[in-house]
Amino acid sequence: MIEDTTTRSKNFIKEIIAADLAKGKNDSRVQTRFPPEPNGYLHIGHAKSIVLNFGLADEYQGHCNLRFDDTNPVKEEEEYIQSIIEDVRWLGYDWEDRLYFASDYFNRLYELAEQLVKSGKAFVCDLTAQQIREYRGTLTDPGKNSPFRDRPIEENLDLLRRMRAGEFQDGSRVLRAKIDMTSPNLNMRDPVIYRILHTEHPRTKDTWCIYPMYDWAHGLEDSIEKITHSLCTLEFEDHRPLYDWYLIQLGVYRPQQIEFARLNLSYTVLSKRKLLQLVQEGHVTGWDDPRMPTISGLRRRGYTPESIRHFCERVGIAKKDNIADIALLEYYIREDLNKRTSRVMAVLNPLKIIIDNYPVGQVEQLEAINNPEDAEAGIRTIPFSRELYIEQEDFQEEPHRKFFRLAPGREVRLKHAYIIKCEEIVKDEMGNILEIHCSYDPQTKSGDAQSNRKVKGTLHWVSVTNSIEAEVRLYDRLFVKANPDDVEEGADFKSNLNPQSLEIKSARVEPGLLEAQPGDRFQFLRRGYFCVDIKDSTPEKLVFNRTVPLRDSWARIEKMNARQKQ
Numbered sequence: 349m350i351e352d353t354t355t356r357s358k359n360f361i362k363e364i365i366a367a368d369l370a371k372g373k374n375d376s377r378v379q380t381r382f383p384p385e386p387n388g389y390l391h392i393g394h395a396k397s398i399v400l401n402f403g404l405a406d407e408y409q410g411h412c413n414l415r416f417d418d419t420n421p422v423k424e425e426e427e428y429i430q431s432i433i434e435d436v437r438w439l440g441y442d443w444e445d446r447l448y449f450a451s452d453y454f455n456r457l458y459e460l461a462e463q464l465v466k467s468g469k470a471f472v473c474d475l476t477a478q479q480i481r482e483y484r485g486t487l488t489d490p491g492k493n494s495p496f497r498d499r500p501i502e503e504n505l506d507l508l509r510r511m512r513a514g515e516f517q518d519g520s521r522v523l524r525a526k527i528d529m530t531s532p533n534l535n536m537r538d539p540v541i542y543r544i545l546h547t548e549h550p551r552t553k554d555t556w557c558i559y560p561m562y563d564w565a566h567g568l569e570d571s572i573e574k575i576t577h578s579l580c581t582l583e584f585e586d587h588r589p590l591y592d593w594y595l596i597q598l599g600v601y602r603p604q605q606i607e608f609a610r611l612n613l614s615y616t617v618l619s620k621r622k623l624l625q626l627v628q629e630g631h632v633t634g635w636d637d638p639r640m641p642t643i644s645g646l647r648r649r650g651y652t653p654e655s656i657r658h659f660c661e662r663v664g665i666a667k668k669d670n671i672a673d674i675a676l677l678e679y680y681i682r683e684d685l686n687k688r689t690s691r692v693m694a695v696l697n698p699l700k701i702i703i704d705n706y707p708v709g710q711v712e713q714l715e716a717i718n719n720p721e722d723a724e725a726g727i728r729t730i731p732f733s734r735e736l737y738i739e740q741e742d743f744q745e746e747p748h749r750k751f752f753r754l755a756p757g758r759e760v761r762l763k764h765a766y767i768i769k770c771e772e773i774v775k776d777e778m779g780n781i782l783e784i785h786c787s788y789d790p791q792t793k794s795g796d797a798q799s800n801r802k803v804k805g806t807l808h809w810v811s812v813t814n815s816i817e818a819e820v821r822l823y824d825r826l827f828v829k830a831n832p833d834d835v836e837e838g839a840d841f842k843s844n845l846n847p848q849s850l851e852i853k854s855a856r857v858e859p860g861l862l863e864a865q866p867g868d869r870f871q872f873l874r875r876g877y878f879c880v881d882i883k884d885s886t887p888e889k890l891v892f893n894r895t896v897p898l899r900d901s902w903a904r905i906e907k908m909n910a911r912q913k914q
């Protein structure tokens with residue numbers, strides 16, 4: 349059984365916060381932040397960070413800021429900022445009036461850089477990027493000092509001001525911290541603080557031609573916002589000594605950085621660089637393609653914010669890298685949709701049946717329960733008539749041993765309707781089945797007292813004339829391997845793309861679905877959970893995305909594990 353995740357579990361970060369609160373540290377404030385770089389759309393890995401940061405603030409009556417870490421004008425765009433705002437809001441979180449931009453701090457960050465220069469802890473370096481790399485050394489060899497390291501403070505200050513004033517070319521000079529070129533931590537070997545970049549910034553336009561490096565900006569942004577617990581992924585563990593060094597040298601407020609393992613998901617890539625490649629090279633239709641692990645892709649696919657939040661809470665917070673099973677994410681969306689969706693009928697591979705003993709032209713409105721899990725969802729009616737569609741795979745001319753659906757001479761129940769019997773098959777000259785003739789038993793209407801005669805198979809169906817056409821998009825995993833980065837030599841992750849990740853069908857659906865609005869979710873009986881596409885669906889041509897099939901491989905895996913443990 350999968351445990352109940354509505355009760356939040358303890359994790360090591362909560363233990364740290366609880367201990368800090370008990371000590372009265374930071375005046376017992378809890379202030380977190382989610383700090384995306386606006387260089388792509390948010391993905392499910394970011395959702396984990398969002399749920400963690402906003403969740404902790406909620407739990408400890410603190411606050412969580414949304415802060416754009418927009419220090420790199422080359423890769424950042426307004427479109428990304430808008431999408432991130434939309435996605436965090438959609439996930440259900442509110443930053444109130446605390447929407448910040450690193451670029452709003454550019455003046456302050458520059459002042460602090462001058463302060464570091466004045467204290468003799470930073471210098472302007474004229475080495476080229478290539479030389480800086482060479483001087484840095486390696487993990488086994490110490491680096492060596494830049495020949496510009498001992499410039500007098502006055503000269504450094506003058507050069508920095510002239511860098512800012514635009515006197516120098518891109519790449520000709522940088523401002524560097526003066527720390528230790530022999531440190532075993534490469535981040536501490538006189539890291540770059542400012543670089544020259546004559547590029548317009550989406551927000552500050554041409555005000556600046558020098559831009560702070562991420563490592564300079566990030567810790568100071570947290571300090572400026574008086575973040576108490578600065579949560580970040582493990583790759584920043586080695587940067588923490590540098591952030592702390594800056595904060596101590598400058599004598600400013602010092603947040604506590606805590607690292608946790610990033611979310612990895614099987615059959616999925618979670619790197620903006622790779623996701624951008626998929627978009628730019630046309631492997632998907634955009635950042636919001638329903639096969640993408642982006643929040644906007646998952647939203648379009650039919651995922652609910654609740655299912656994503658529950659998933660993130662369930663995978664929890666670890667100190668070691670690990671890979672979550674995508675089947676677990678699918679489990680949570682099934683759980684949620686099972687409770688909230690109406691069951692409707694849609695035939696994806698239509699096969700026509702004709703009920704010979706049903707009156708020509710008669711249409712009967714049959715009652716159907718919308719959701720057996722939710723009494724308040726009520727009932728609707730569906731038109732029944734002489735000509736119907738069932739699924740091709742629900743008929744076998746020569747049924748195999750375990751096939752209990754329609755076959756010559758066999759009886760099945762049509763859901764919400766009658767028991768029918770297959771009487772005759774009509775084929776074309778090529779031997780393809782054109783239609784199946786059946787009879788029905790009027791005494792077997794669903795819900796009638798005398799109708800409890802049992803047959804083994806129950807099929808879904810729609811009326812031929814009283815159904816509507818819809819495009820149905822069946823999605824499968826985007827990659828064929830659990831680890832998409834497991835590739836042959838010379839190939840990259842794209843060689844593992846699943847060529848069958850999208851199958852498009854022309855389906856027939858109940859006429860009531862004509863009223864469905866973009867984003868509405870349904871269970872198509874026996875076929876899975878579907879939602880009306882928010883982009884391409886129109887009243888003239890309905891388009892449904894399959895969110896997940898019904899089969900729950902995760903529950904099966906759990907059962908198997910439980911059995912093995914016994």
Ligand code: ATP
Pocket residue numbers: 382383384385386392393394396397579580581609610611612618619620621
């Ligand atoms: P990517 O590696 O996908 O390009 P990033 O880390 O560069 O992502 P940012 O915009 O810097 O993207 O991330 C914003 C926040 O989200 C950071 O605090 C980062 O640590 C966190 N984050 C990013 N990816 C993940 C992940 N897979 N799991 C958990 N947190 C993540």
Ligand code: MG
Pocket residue numbers: 385
């Ligand atoms: Mg990052």
